[in-house]
Amino acid sequence: MTSRFAALALAAAVAFPSLASAQEVDPNVHARQALMDLYAYNLGVLGAMAQARMPYDADAASSAATSLYHLARSGSARMWPAGTDSMSIEGTRALPAIWDDMAGFGEDFMALQTATETMMNAAGTDLASLQGAMGPLGSACGACHQSFRQPQ
Incomplete structure (x- = not known):
């Protein structure tokens, strides 16, 4: 029975080499990329409302902003x-500058946390409040990306 299992495992490794290489990637990289995807998803909702590409919906805006607030506090140094x-x-796309300037990276991250709190307090109020909070939130995201993320 053991040799049959070993043969199946060897066949799977040969047939699916990408599975072996996928295991070599640090799972923390996947976690931070997933976190960034969630930021983008929620920012997309807020941005679409702010730019009138979708109707303003106080509940949806509040939900997206609250999600951003909690996401900005869920990132871990392990990532x-x-x-x-x-x-x-x-x-x-994480630049080496993150580790060369961890203090600056931390400052940008704190600015993001502040901006998400401002957005959370504004988004469900009305469209004008949401629009007013978009500038600081966009600036917080952009500052970090400009210094610490490789362009596409």
């Missing part, structure tokens, strides 16, 4: 292990 920058591994 940013040394050696997971764009110069060290494939599949990430």
Whole structure:
């Protein structure tokens, strides 16, 4: 029975080499990329409302803003292990500057947390309040991306 299992495992490894390489990627990189996807999803809702590409909906705006608020507080230092920058591994846009300037990265992250709190307090109020909070939120995102994310 053991040799049959070993043969199946070997056949799977040969047939699906991408599975073996996927296991080599630090799971924290996947976690931070998923976090960024969730930021983008919720920002997309708020941005579409702010730009009148979708009707303003106080409940949806409040939900998206509250999600951003909690997401900005859920990121963990574990998601940013040394050696997971764009110069060290494939599949990430995190620049080495993050680890070279962790204090600056932390300041940008704190600015994001502040901006998400402002948005959370504004988004469900009315469209004008949501629009007013978009500038600081966009600036917080942009500042970090400009310094710490590789362009596409």
